[in-house]
Amino acid sequence: MADRTVEQALEAADTQLGASLERLLSFVRIPSISTDSRHRGDCRRAAEWLAGELASLGLDSAVRDTPGHPMVVAHDPAGVAGPRVLFYGHYDVQPVDPLELWDHPPFEPRIVDAGDDKHITGRGASDDKGALLTFIEACRAWKSVHGHLPASISFLFEGEEESGSPSLVPFLEANRDELSRDVVFVCDTDMWDDQTPAITTLLRGHLFEEVTLEAADRDLHSGMFGNAVRNAVELLCDILGELRGPDGAIAIPGFYDGVQPLAPEIAALWKSIPFDEAGFLARVGASVPAGEAGRSVMEQLWARPSFDICGISGGYEGEGFKAVLPAKASAKVSFRLVPGQDPDRLRTLFRQFVTERLPADCRASFSSFGASRATAIAPDGPFIGPALETLTEEWGRQAALAGTGGSIPIVGHFKRILGMDSVMVGFARFDNRVHSPNEKYDLSSFHHGIRSWVRVLGRLDEMARSQAERRSSPTEAR
Amino acid sequence: MADRTVEQALEAADTQLGASLERLLSFVRIPSISTDSRHRGDCRRAAEWLAGELASLGLDSAVRDTPGHPMVVAHDPAGVAGPRVLFYGHYDVQPVDPLELWDHPPFEPRIVDAGDDKHITGRGASDDKGALLTFIEACRAWKSVHGHLPASISFLFEGEEESGSPSLVPFLEANRDELSRDVVFVCDTDMWDDQTPAITTLLRGHLFEEVTLEAADRDLHSGMFGNAVRNAVELLCDILGELRGPDGAIAIPGFYDGVQPLAPEIAALWKSIPFDEAGFLARVGASVPAGEAGRSVMEQLWARPSFDICGISGGYEGEGFKAVLPAKASAKVSFRLVPGQDPDRLRTLFRQFVTERLPADCRASFSSFGASRATAIAPDGPFIGPALETLTEEWGRQAALAGTGGSIPIVGHFKRILGMDSVMVGFARFDNRVHSPNEKYDLSSFHHGIRSWVRVLGRLDEMARSQAERRSSPTEAR
Numbered sequence: 001m002a003d004r005t006v007e008q009a010l011e012a013a014d015t016q017l018g019a020s021l022e023r024l025l026s027f028v029r030i031p032s033i034s035t036d037s038r039h040r041g042d043c044r045r046a047a048e049w050l051a052g053e054l055a056s057l058g059l060d061s062a063v064r065d066t067p068g069h070p071m072v073v074a075h076d077p078a079g080v081a082g083p084r085v086l087f088y089g090h091y092d093v094q095p096v097d098p099l100e101l102w103d104h105p106p107f108e109p110r111i112v113d114a115g116d117d118k119h120i121t122g123r124g125a126s127d128d129k130g131a132l133l134t135f136i137e138a139c140r141a142w143k144s145v146h147g148h149l150p151a152s153i154s155f156l157f158e159g160e161e162e163s164g165s166p167s168l169v170p171f172l173e174a175n176r177d178e179l180s181r182d183v184v185f186v187c188d189t190d191m192w193d194d195q196t197p198a199i200t201t202l203l204r205g206h207l208f209e210e211v212t213l214e215a216a217d218r219d220l221h222s223g224m225f226g227n228a229v230r231n232a233v234e235l236l237c238d239i240l241g242e243l244r245g246p247d248g249a250i251a252i253p254g255f256y257d258g259v260q261p262l263a264p265e266i267a268a269l270w271k272s273i274p275f276d277e278a279g280f281l282a283r284v285g286a287s288v289p290a291g292e293a294g295r296s297v298m299e300q301l302w303a304r305p306s307f308d309i310c311g312i313s314g315g316y317e318g319e320g321f322k323a324v325l326p327a328k329a330s331a332k333v334s335f336r337l338v339p340g341q342d343p344d345r346l347r348t349l350f351r352q353f354v355t356e357r358l359p360a361d362c363r364a365s366f367s368s369f370g371a372s373r374a375t376a377i378a379p380d381g382p383f384i385g386p387a388l389e390t391l392t393e394e395w396g397r398q399a400a401l402a403g404t405g406g407s408i409p410i411v412g413h414f415k416r417i418l419g420m421d422s423v424m425v426g427f428a429r430f431d432n433r434v435h436s437p438n439e440k441y442d443l444s445s446f447h448h449g450i451r452s453w454v455r456v457l458g459r460l461d462e463m464a465r466s467q468a469e470r471r472s473s474p475t476e477a478r
Numbered sequence: 479m480a481d482r483t484v485e486q487a488l489e490a491a492d493t494q495l496g497a498s499l500e501r502l503l504s505f506v507r508i509p510s511i512s513t514d515s516r517h518r519g520d521c522r523r524a525a526e527w528l529a530g531e532l533a534s535l536g537l538d539s540a541v542r543d544t545p546g547h548p549m550v551v552a553h554d555p556a557g558v559a560g561p562r563v564l565f566y567g568h569y570d571v572q573p574v575d576p577l578e579l580w581d582h583p584p585f586e587p588r589i590v591d592a593g594d595d596k597h598i599t600g601r602g603a604s605d606d607k608g609a610l611l612t613f614i615e616a617c618r619a620w621k622s623v624h625g626h627l628p629a630s631i632s633f634l635f636e637g638e639e640e641s642g643s644p645s646l647v648p649f650l651e652a653n654r655d656e657l658s659r660d661v662v663f664v665c666d667t668d669m670w671d672d673q674t675p676a677i678t679t680l681l682r683g684h685l686f687e688e689v690t691l692e693a694a695d696r697d698l699h700s701g702m703f704g705n706a707v708r709n710a711v712e713l714l715c716d717i718l719g720e721l722r723g724p725d726g727a728i729a730i731p732g733f734y735d736g737v738q739p740l741a742p743e744i745a746a747l748w749k750s751i752p753f754d755e756a757g758f759l760a761r762v763g764a765s766v767p768a769g770e771a772g773r774s775v776m777e778q779l780w781a782r783p784s785f786d787i788c789g790i791s792g793g794y795e796g797e798g799f800k801a802v803l804p805a806k807a808s809a810k811v812s813f814r815l816v817p818g819q820d821p822d823r824l825r826t827l828f829r830q831f832v833t834e835r836l837p838a839d840c841r842a843s844f845s846s847f848g849a850s851r852a853t854a855i856a857p858d859g860p861f862i863g864p865a866l867e868t869l870t871e872e873w874g875r876q877a878a879l880a881g882t883g884g885s886i887p888i889v890g891h892f893k894r895i896l897g898m899d900s901v902m903v904g905f906a907r908f909d910n911r912v913h914s915p916n917e918k919y920d921l922s923s924f925h926h927g928i929r930s931w932v933r934v935l936g937r938l939d940e941m942a943r944s945q946a947e948r949r950s951s952p953t954e955a956r
Contacts, residue, residue: 035798095800101696163798190702204701208799217763218579221913222812223682223884224668227769227784229762233809234718234787241719244712284707285695285805288838291705306705309712310802315789316810320513320641321686321847322573323812323884324788324913327763331711332794334700334801360766369799406701406801435699435802 082464089132189426302403560942567610780881
């Protein structure tokens with residue numbers, strides 16, 4: 001039951017929706033692909049664009065250099081009382097290949113209005129530009145009505161989330177006092193289903209590695225040398241093919257050490273909320289779950305570690321045929337981790353698994369593209385409950401507590417370095433094609449997302465007022 | 479024992495060597511990569527260049543169109559008596575990637591003169607531009623001294639040898655009478671070792687296939703879907719990883735049906751000629767033979783079928799890391815075959831091997847890039863013996879009868895369509911880096927190659943004279 005303060009801000013958010021959308025389009029037009037050094041200037045442009053938006057809210061905002069892409073940090077100079085909140089998001093986006101599968105250029109976003117299906121398409125429309133703007137636009141609506149933000153709200157945006165966040169930890173460590181708050185809100189996750197909002201409390205960790213194998217000292221003719229000299233691509237296939245056993249489990253010895261079985265309460269909770277496994281698979285063209293035999297899709301995605309080959313390359317990949325015996329091959333692999341697994345230990349185990357299988361004359365080299373532990377957020381902290389209630393109000397159905405298969409390593413960093421729990425609220429749908437061609441964000445996600453955050457701001461306003469009352473009647477508060 | 483006729487032509491070949499080399503440099507400068515459609519015009523240019531060279535020898539030469547790259551055909555209008563010989567070569571070359579491994583641009587050939595090591599570098603310097611020119615330059619030397627060629631010699635050059643020769647069979651079939659001769663000389667093979675020339679009588683066949691696997695209907699986020707949805711690259715690695723058993727043998731059921739054990743005479747012959755296995759492997763940076771356990775390198779390369787992955791591709795292969803779960807992956811694979819194996823049957827077996835291993839929701843598609851049966855040439859034909867003798871004379875050591883691991887499918891076509899045996903004489907060394915960066919051809923290969931062919935022309939001249947004598951004394955001949 002929103003009070004008048006909240007209702008006024010919700011009306012403002014509705015009125016300003018068109019302008020909010022225009023800002024999202026401008027933001028998506030900046031091709032801020034962090035992993036590709038050709039887009040370094042675009043990443044800075046995206047940071048500057050965001051800093052400008054925050055300045056237009058009356059905040060002290062700045063683009064702060066790092067050894068990689070810059071951070072954007074903003075604080076409210078008004079120094080409002082009440083809960084101290086940090087909002088986090090990322091302005092960088094994934095690469096766009098294969099480009100030919102996009103229906104239109106990925107950085108020329110469009111609003112598609114086809115009856116019930118209204119959405120904005122473009123790289124980053126959902127992950128994370130659309131998502132992070134829901135919070136900024138909620139602040140804008142609130143401030144346009146009330147003249148100030150309802151609590152002490154600061155902002156932190158990075159530009160390296162899609163490439164392992166190498167600058168984030170040093171930045172948090174160097175600015176510990178400035179950035180430590182009571183809680184951090186993160187908007188980079190999914191809904192439970194298209195109608196049911198969710199707060200994510202279980203996050204898998206990750207370990208991203210690249211392995212390169214070398215055999216002969218140069219590419220050879222497959223007829224002149226085939227059979228007698230080792231083929232690097234074949235060797236790579238052999239070794240990667242052994243990484244998963246016939247039961248679908250990852251075959252690295254010791255990989256599952258420390259992994260806890262799914263707690264019976266969680267298993268029961270997940271069973272009680274209808275999850276359409278067949279529908280989930282059908283959305284991506286599948287009908288039978290892969291992975292570990294005998295485990296549900298939900299358990300596999302949220303509570304079990306996984307292994308994927310994200311890319312492989314070697315030999316002649318062009319048009320036609322080249323009868324070559326490749327001397328070199330490489331693969332990028334991703335492990336997703338659950339609580340109890342140590343990414344540094346698993347990196348060692350993975351590299352051992354490969355090197356132990358190298359025959360004579362062959363060499364392996366490795367590169368790391370980042371790693372993080374899994375995180376489980378306690379669902380009974382002071383902010384999760386109120387956030388769940390406001391989501392339930394806005395969407396008209398019970399909001400869920402969910403897990404996510406994707407890694408959000410910053411959540412671990414915020415806890416470890418700044419001592420803050422994260423409240424992860426997200427409005428992305430399963431079919432947003434995040435990281436894929438034709439990424440989209442539904443207008444209902446954007447609109448209800450902004451309105452959801454307005455309601456959360458209302459709760460922060462209540463908390464601030466109740467703190468102020470307690471301060472003015474100290475005897476009652478004790 | 480060369481008579482004066484031969485000695486004069488040898489002297490001419492020596493005198494003209496500088497000009498011969500200049501012609502080779504001009505030829506290598508034409509980037510006639512047949513498998514790459516961007517080089518279609520260059521292939522025609524190479525054909526026209528060759529036709530011009532043949533015309534300069536007084537031959538009727540023509541560039542003849544095919545649905546692919548053109549053929550070059552030339553005949554001697556003088557209509558000399560004697561053995562009727564066809565010479566075959568190919569003017570197309572392999573692709574040049576990885577370009578960054580070349581010491582200089584592959585189509586800007588250079589003559590490197592470093593003491594004992596004199597060679598010409600560039601794509602095609604050896605395979606097959608340098609090799610085929612040894613014969614043309616021998617004819618030029620012979621003709622410059624004697625005014626005409628010593629026998630009825632015709633020429634056939636194709637431009638699709640490196641991409642499966644799709645136009646050759648129809649062309650041979652359509653021009654059967656024009657091209658049928660007593661024998662065909664082919665210059666596209668190796669020496670036995672750096673000092674020992676060889677005639678190749680055993681050739682492996684080939685089967686080139688591309689397989690593409692598809693799983694989900696688009697690339698996905700490895701965190702959001704990893705474990706629960708099939709990864710096309712992982713599936714491809716699993717299946718290709720199963721293609722070879724732990725003993726190094728190819729694991730496709732029925733693959734070795736019809737393969738004969740190495741004949742004891744051949745095994746004894748190969749044992750009698752010193753073959754430096756360790757040196758052979760060391761040249762390419764290896765020390766231990768791969769492939770089938772318990773078989774010599776020579777047997778594996780010449781008398782056993784082989785399997786290679788020539789290229790693999792899937793997912794994100796660019797700079798940095800992309801946490802993608804690839805929906806699609808493909809590989810180009812090469813099988814080398816021995817007598818007794820039917821490529822059409824093996825294609826079916828290979829495709830079955832893959833499709834039988836496809837899990838639910840996954841699809842495989844295949845493309846064929848050509849196939850040929852293996853060939854064994856009878857070593858007691860009328861041309862092999864004289865050719866062996868002339869090679870022995872020129873190089874000063876007993877010439878060998880060898881096999882080759884590479885496929886020369888034209889040899890089978892010449893036998894089947896035109897009824898001709900092939901005499902395969904080659905001057906390439908093992909370290910010519912054929913199909914690899916920094917391909918080279920030794921000046922000694924080029925020079926002794928030309929001189930070897932001059933001696934072969936001398937034998938043809940003798941045969942022509944002896945035929946003429948038999949014709950003028952018919953009673954003696956009977």
